[in-house]
Amino acid sequence: MKDIVLYCKSYNRDVLRAKRLVDSIEKYNIEELELYLSVPKGDLQLFLNMVGSDRCKWLTDEEIVSSNPNANVERMYKTPGGISQQVVKSEFWRLGIAENYLCLDSDSMFIKKFREKDFIALDSVPYTVCHQSKELLQIAENKNRHQIVEGYISDSKRAKAIYNRVGPNYDFGPPPMIWSSKVWRDLSDRYLAPKGMTLWDAVEAFPAEIRWYGEALLEYKSIPLYPIEPLFRFYHYDWQYYSLKQQGETIERLRDQYFGVVLQSNWEYELDYGSKQKSVLSRVTRNLKRQLKRLRSL
16 A cells, blocks of 8 residues: 555536646656546546546546445435535545545646655654644734634634534645545544444534544544645635735745645636636626725735
């Protein structure tokens, strides 16, 4: 079993983003770490055509979900995509491909060379993204985006309540995260199974798979904790992106601190698959909204 592989779960709207991610991996993956990409089986042919059949190892989401002996694949089709994708990403470990995996989103891209030692601390133990999100919370306060701070505090309280943990509010993201199969196994065997729950139940009750993982790691100490700051510059909001860009932030200036960037697909509209088929009015409206948000961020 490998120490670590790269993994991305995608779907049809993000096929162009996934291609951009694969392009960046091929450019900067100097040790040729294996990349696995999963999509719904109905989207597989589209991805093979658009991305290329031999550029990564292909899986279907159904294969991953079915690796759980208690799986109900039909549940995946009946669950909103925002929930089901969290479960699919979190169950990848069950395939037994690697001890750890770097879990990437389609809207990610690498901007500099990376190797295994950037993700693995020692003896197959990965680093863990674990911090208090102070930079984002401060910029949100500065911009009077108080709901972001309130949401973070609310989610933190719910996460800590899982194991009645007291202490700091930790953020175990944003993507990409380095996840250990040992942590997911402990969450499944020591918390969910005794309660007659599955990961589907957990994520539907509290849709924050990143926090489920992080709190389980702190509770069970499945692996030693080697905390690191986020691996990628993650632009959570378009106003955050425009504000930082206005301050002079560029890809070149990010390379000393980050391995990549993430531009959220819910506001980077141009790479939505099929977006060119949208009406002119729809595209003009989107662009106007973007320009207004850019002005408000200044």
